[in-house]
Every structure is written in C-alpha cells, then in structure tokens.
Amino acid sequence: MTAQPTTENRTAQLMDGSAVARRIVERTAARSAALVESAGVTPCLATVLVGEDPASVTYVKMKRNRCAKAGILSRHVPLPATTTTEELVATLTELSADPTVHGILLQHPVGPHIDERAAFEAIAPEKDVDGVTMRSFAAMGFALPGFASxxxxxxxxxxxxxxxxxxxxxxxxxxxxxxxxxxxxxxxxxxxxxxxxxxxxxxxxxxxxxxxxxxxxxxxxxxxxxxxxxxxxxxxxxxxxxxxxxxxxxxxxxxxxxxxxxxxxxxxxPMTIAVLLEQTLDAAERLSGTSA
Amino acid sequence: MTAQPTTENRTAQLMDGSAVARRIVERTAARSAALVESAGVTPCLATVLVGEDPASVTYVKMKRNRCAKAGILSRHVPLPATTTTEELVATLTELSADPTVHGILLQHPVGPHIDERAAFEAIAPEKDVDGVTMRSFAAMGFALPGFASxxxxxxxxxxxxxxxxxxxxxxxxxxxxxxxxxxxxxxxxxxxxxxxxxxxxxxxxxxxxxxxxxxxxxxxxxxxxxxxxxxxxxxxxxxxxxxxxxxxxxxxxxxxxxxxxxxxxxxxxPMTIAVLLEQTLDAAERLSGTSA
Missing domain, CATH: 3.40.50.720 (NAD(P)-binding Rossmann-like Domain)
Incomplete structure (x- = not known):
C-alpha cells in the first residue's frame, strides 16, 4: 500500500465493539438474574419477522441467540410475507398489551406492501426497545428519557x-x-x-x-x-x-x-444488539416496577 | 459605513414576510368562510396563557387579533402564574376533548415551576396547530403529515x-x-x-x-x-x-x-402567526370532516 499524506504515520486504535458489547451483555445478564430472583419476572423480547428474507432471518437469529446469553426470553413471531399492514398492526397491538412481553422488535424491512410507519407506531412506547417509534425519535431529539434507536x-x-x-x-x-x-x-x-x-x-x-x-x-x-x-x-x-x-x-x-x-x-x-438487550432489561424492570 | 468586501456591491432583496403572510391570512379567511357556509363550523383556536409576562400577553393579543382577521374564533384561557403542571395538563386535556375547539396554543414560556413538556404532550396531536408535541417534531423529522412548528x-x-x-x-x-x-x-x-x-x-x-x-x-x-x-x-x-x-x-x-x-x-x-392560523383551519377542516 502506498503511503498516505498523514501528519503522523500512525495507525488508528480499533474501537472494539465486540469487547464493549460483551461487557454490556454480561451486566445485562446479571440484571436479568436479579430480576428473576427479586420479582419472579423473566425479561422477554418479542421478535416479529415478516417473510423470510435471508439477511433478516440471520439478524433475528443472532439477536435471539444473544438474548439467550443475557438471560432474556425471546418469543419469536414469524409472519408470512403476505401479511397485511392491518394484520401486522394487530399482532403488534396484542404484543403491546401482553404483560409477559417487555420489549418488541419488528425486524426491518417489512416489505414494500406494508406501511412500516403504521406498524412501528403500533408498538407501545414503553416496549419500544428498538427505538423506532416517533415518540422515541422525539425523545432522542429533545434529550428526554426514552429508548434510543x-x-x-x-x-x-x-x-x-x-x-x-x-x-x-x-x-x-x-x-x-x-x-x-x-x-x-x-x-x-x-x-x-x-x-x-x-x-x-x-x-x-x-x-x-x-x-x-x-x-x-x-x-x-x-x-x-x-x-x-x-x-x-x-x-x-x-x-x-x-x-x-x-x-x-x-x-x-x-x-x-x-x-x-x-x-x-x-x-x-455487536453494540447494536447489546443496546437492544440492555433496553429490554430497562423495559422489564420498569414494567415490573423494580427499576431504581 | 465602511465598504464591505463583497463580490458585487449590491443590496439584498428583502423577503417581505408581512406581504406573504397577508396572502396566507386572506386565503385562510376564505377557507374559514367556506367552512362556516358548508358545515356550519366556525374554526376556533384556544389560546392558553399562564401568568402575565408582558411580552407573552402582547404575543397572544397579536395572535388573537390576527385570528379575528382570518375568521377564526379565539377562546382565551388565562391562567394565574401560580398554576401547577397538573392544573395546566387538566386544562389542556379538557380543551383537547372539547369538540368546539380545533386548535390549541399554549404560549411559551410557561414559567420554571411547570413541566412544559408534560403540558405540551397534553395537547391532542390533531389539535397541535402550534407544532410543539413530540409527535409533531417526529413528523417534521420523518417528513410525515403533521403540523409544523x-x-x-x-x-x-x-x-x-x-x-x-x-x-x-x-x-x-x-x-x-x-x-x-x-x-x-x-x-x-x-x-x-x-x-x-x-x-x-x-x-x-x-x-x-x-x-x-x-x-x-x-x-x-x-x-x-x-x-x-x-x-x-x-x-x-x-x-x-x-x-x-x-x-x-x-x-x-x-x-x-x-x-x-x-x-x-x-x-x-408575521409568517409564524400566518402558519398558526392556516394550521388551525387545517385542523378545523379535518375535525369537521370537510378537508379535501
């Protein structure tokens, strides 16, 4: 490789997302165990997947594997590619009302025939651990409490x-x-x-x-x-x-x-998934009334 | 005045907000008259003012005068400076539910003892003609339909x-x-x-x-x-x-x-007030089911 016109000929330090994420997942696993112990509540993330796009299937699988490592139940909700906006909204509304579900992930993208915004907005703000609702966006914009994307x-x-x-x-x-x-x-x-x-x-x-x-x-x-x-x-x-x-x-x-x-x-x-898990714990603690 | 290092020694054209606003107010007045005629609905903006800060009093007065010119009723709701967040939220919730009110303006600022965000969020999104709610912010961020600030x-x-x-x-x-x-x-x-x-x-x-x-x-x-x-x-x-x-x-x-x-x-x-009036008409037409 040819020399670049840098001021110093150094090489950057790598930001090791895998290592930082691992520490977050460990802390999340400890909090999860404490929640089971103190309140008898096992944190649960619902993963909703529309269709069978191979990349999306892989992403959801990775997220569910990581949930298992952090002591988080994942409830997988696979839906056919033909699912309508109305059906998807109904599923997300049900999950929003289900007291055994603390976080909801709708895997993006959902397919062009679905109104993705309408689907995202069907997720209850207190379970929006993936940070995709309009309310979560505004909370980031205004630096208010809420879930980050x-x-x-x-x-x-x-x-x-x-x-x-x-x-x-x-x-x-x-x-x-x-x-x-x-x-x-x-x-x-x-x-x-x-x-x-x-x-x-x-x-x-x-x-x-x-x-x-x-x-x-x-x-x-x-x-x-x-x-x-x-x-x-x-x-x-x-x-x-x-x-x-x-x-x-x-x-x-x-x-x-x-x-x-x-x-x-x-x-x-790896940081993206770690934040998803951590925010699921935040949600589970808040919904079970045990957050600090 | 000393010469400035400009490329050309021209003077900028003025952007005449008063003139542009006047045209918007005229169009709004025409729409207002049409709404009265077609649906028997007179558009109404509720103006909520906490305390008696002189600048705020002046701003609200200007807005109400302009409402009158655009054929919009303004219902003034003055509240004492000692109003609590809970009382203000209750007032805004009532106005949100009142079918004769189409838009709600909470004059900013409301005083340091009040949780202004909680107050703004008590405004129903469909009446947020001043564009201050989190939902309106996200709609601007995502370029979705909604009221602009x-x-x-x-x-x-x-x-x-x-x-x-x-x-x-x-x-x-x-x-x-x-x-x-x-x-x-x-x-x-x-x-x-x-x-x-x-x-x-x-x-x-x-x-x-x-x-x-x-x-x-x-x-x-x-x-x-x-x-x-x-x-x-x-x-x-x-x-x-x-x-x-x-x-x-x-x-x-x-x-x-x-x-x-x-x-x-x-x-x-002047543009700020014109948009407030125009958005009040948008809200009134939508709430009365007469929007195009």
Whole structure:
C-alpha cells in the first residue's frame, strides 16, 4: 500500500465493539438474574419477522441467540410475507398489551406492501426497545428519557467507552435514515457536537468529511467514504455493513489517518444488539416496577 | 459605513414576510368562510396563557387579533402564574376533548415551576396547530403529515415564496431549540439541504456561517451573526427578535452580501402567526370532516 499524506504515520486504535458489547451483555445478564430472583419476572423480547428474507432471518437469529446469553426470553413471531399492514398492526397491538412481553422488535424491512410507519407506531412506547417509534425519535431529539434507536445508542456507548467527548467537536453524519442517520445526529447534538447531516444530494461531500472530528458513515455503500478524506486524528464510526464484510469507509487508508476507528465487522454491529438487550432489561424492570 | 468586501456591491432583496403572510391570512379567511357556509363550523383556536409576562400577553393579543382577521374564533384561557403542571395538563386535556375547539396554543414560556413538556404532550396531536408535541417534531423529522412548528413552517413557506430551493444547498442553523432550531433543520434536511446545526458550544462559528447558502439565525442574541461572515449571495433568515426591534444578524452589513434577507420586524414574525392560523383551519377542516 502506498503511503498516505498523514501528519503522523500512525495507525488508528480499533474501537472494539465486540469487547464493549460483551461487557454490556454480561451486566445485562446479571440484571436479568436479579430480576428473576427479586420479582419472579423473566425479561422477554418479542421478535416479529415478516417473510423470510435471508439477511433478516440471520439478524433475528443472532439477536435471539444473544438474548439467550443475557438471560432474556425471546418469543419469536414469524409472519408470512403476505401479511397485511392491518394484520401486522394487530399482532403488534396484542404484543403491546401482553404483560409477559417487555420489549418488541419488528425486524426491518417489512416489505414494500406494508406501511412500516403504521406498524412501528403500533408498538407501545414503553416496549419500544428498538427505538423506532416517533415518540422515541422525539425523545432522542429533545434529550428526554426514552429508548434510543439501537445503532445510534450503540454508537454513543462506544464513543463513551473510548472517552470521546463530542462537546464542541465537528460531527459529520453521512446518511439520514429514520433509525440511524437522523437519530445519531440528534444524539450527538444533544451531547454538544456541531452536527452536519450529509446525504445523496450533498455537494462536495469530500470537503465536509475532511472537517469531521467525528465521522459517522451510515449509507450502506461499500467503501463510499475515501480514506484519504479522513481528517488526521478523527474518530471514524463505520455503521455500514455491506456484502463481503465491507463497511462504508475505505478501512485501511482511513486507519492510517484516524485516531480511533471501528472495524467491520466487530465494531458497531455487536453494540447494536447489546443496546437492544440492555433496553429490554430497562423495559422489564420498569414494567415490573423494580427499576431504581 | 465602511465598504464591505463583497463580490458585487449590491443590496439584498428583502423577503417581505408581512406581504406573504397577508396572502396566507386572506386565503385562510376564505377557507374559514367556506367552512362556516358548508358545515356550519366556525374554526376556533384556544389560546392558553399562564401568568402575565408582558411580552407573552402582547404575543397572544397579536395572535388573537390576527385570528379575528382570518375568521377564526379565539377562546382565551388565562391562567394565574401560580398554576401547577397538573392544573395546566387538566386544562389542556379538557380543551383537547372539547369538540368546539380545533386548535390549541399554549404560549411559551410557561414559567420554571411547570413541566412544559408534560403540558405540551397534553395537547391532542390533531389539535397541535402550534407544532410543539413530540409527535409533531417526529413528523417534521420523518417528513410525515403533521403540523409544523409555526416558525419553522413559516420559514419554509417564505423560502418557497421566494423560489429558494434548498436541494443540495449548505444550510446552517444557528440555535437548537425544540420549537425552532431543531425542527427547521429537520425540515431543511427533508428538502435535501446539507444541514449543519451550530450552537453555544460550536467552535469557529464564523467559518461555518461563511459556508452557508441558507443561514437561519435563531439564537435570540442581538446582532450575534456578523454581517461580514455572510457568504456572498446567501439567503439570510433572521428568526431573532430582540429588544429594540433588532434581529440576530447585523442587518445592514449582511444585506450588502446576501441575495435575500428577512427584515426584523416584518420577516419571519408575521409568517409564524400566518402558519398558526392556516394550521388551525387545517385542523378545523379535518375535525369537521370537510378537508379535501
């Protein structure tokens, strides 16, 4: 590999999401055991999957496996690909009312024939442990108590684990989805970063990326962010996960310039699931009246 | 005044919020008359004022006068400064249930002893014509149908009235309040601008302002934005309104560089009230089942 024009010829420290996530899952397992012990309540996450998209099937399986490790029951609710919006809303409304269910995950995407927003809004706010409802978004926007969207929540936890204080920093978020780009920008803003949202219509993306002290790449396009554009010393959060285990950032070139960088896989991914589990415990404790 | 280093020595065109607002109020008055005629329903805005802060008293009076011009009844609900959160929530819940009320305005601020968020959330979403609830914020964030916060909504209307297309433009929002900075940034993002949020913890504000094709100043500090920092040709929206009729931008110097600029007063202010009236009509038509 050719030398990059870095100020120092160092290599970035990896942000080990797997290790940080493991500690969160361990703490969650301990809280789960305590909840069973003190209140006789076993925390339960309902996982709702519409259709059989292979990637979605894999994601849900991973989440359920991780639940088992954290002492969380998972109740799987597979629905046929032909499910209508009305049927999905009815299922989510039932789960919202079921006292033995503490958290609800609707695996995204649900298929183009379904009104996904209507489905998300059928999830009771107190069980929205995946942070997908309008209320949860507004809570992130206003820095009010509530459940974070899991990937943005995981990113903030990872920054904290590596003592990155966003205050006064230039944060650039590339991507503006409802469950990733938009809420992570709001959470960085709440932590006093100066936040810029970039997206498909942004001109001069490179020059904006070059100003980023904290870069969050969330576009889902392999190696879309050029390593040469990373500001020396920047913190690079790659929330992309594309075919062939490739992120949204040119990893090797970026790692020569960044101070901290997330690997793909093993960076943001494990954090997302850890936050899902932790928030399920938060919900279970609150719903059973045992939270501190 | 000394010469400024502008590319051209022109003066910006004024964005005449008073004139644009007048047209909106006229259209609203016509819709109001049609609603009385077709459904026998007179649109009604409830204005809730806690205490007797002179500025708030003036604002509410202006809004009620403007309602009268648009054929909207206003029901004034003055509450003593000693009102508790519980009492205020009870009042707003009653108004939310009252079929003769179509829109509810809770004048901000309500006093430090009141949980303003709890009060706002007591407003039924379908009557939140001032766009202050969490649901309305999320609707702006996700570009879903819903009521805009009135000042952000007014700013977007003003941009449209002067054919300013935000697509691909660098928009810089200075200020991050829940009813102005944050939602106007979300609305600009939904219209495909590249949006940067600046605030009290932002470093190098000047250099960010200099990059703004569209600048929204919403800090409430007189002449906080230096005219010399305005990018030549920029569109300058001054949402500040400080003592002595002074905005947040150094007007004269900014007007030498900008292509379009809002005066203070007569720019954003009248638009805010116009959007409040228009959204009250939207609510009245929907609640009476006569909307298109």
């Amino acid at each position: 899991c990937t943005p929540g995981g990113i903030m936890r990872l920054l904290d684990a590596y003592d990155v204080d966003p205050t006064g920093k230039r944060a650039v978020v590339v991507g503006r989805s409802a469950i990733l780009g938009k809420p992570v920008g709001m959470m960085l803003l709440a932590r006093d970063a100066t936040v810029t949202y970039c997206h498909s219509r942004t001109r001069e993306l490179s020059s904006l990326v070059r100003e980023a002290d904290i870069l969050v790449a969330a576009v889902g396009r392999p190696e879309f962010i050029r390593g040469a554009d990373i500001k020396p010393g920047a913190v690079v959060i790659d929330a992309g996960y594309n075919e062939g285990n490739v992120g949204d950032v040119e990893f090797a070139a970026a790692a020569e310039r960044a101070s901290l960088i997330t690997p793909v896989p093993g960076g943001v991914g | 009135c000042t952000p909504g007014g700013i977007m209307r003003l941009l449209d009235a002067y054919d300013v297309d935000p697509t691909g433009k660098r928009a810089v929002v200075v200020g991050r309040s829940a009813i102005l900075g944050k939602p106007v940034g979300m609305m600009l993002l939904a219209r495909d601008a590249t949006v940067t949020y600046c605030h009290s913890r932002t470093r190098e504000l000047s250099s960010l302002v200099r990059e703004a094709d569209i600048l929204v100043a919403a800090v409430g500090r007189p002449e906080f934005i230096r005219g010399a920092d305005i990018k030549p040709g920029a569109v300058v929206i001054d949402a500040g309104y400080n003592e002595g009729n002074v905005g947040d931008v150094e007007f004269a110097a900014a007007a030498e560089r900008a292509s379009l600029i809002t005066p203070v007063p007569g720019g954003v202010g």
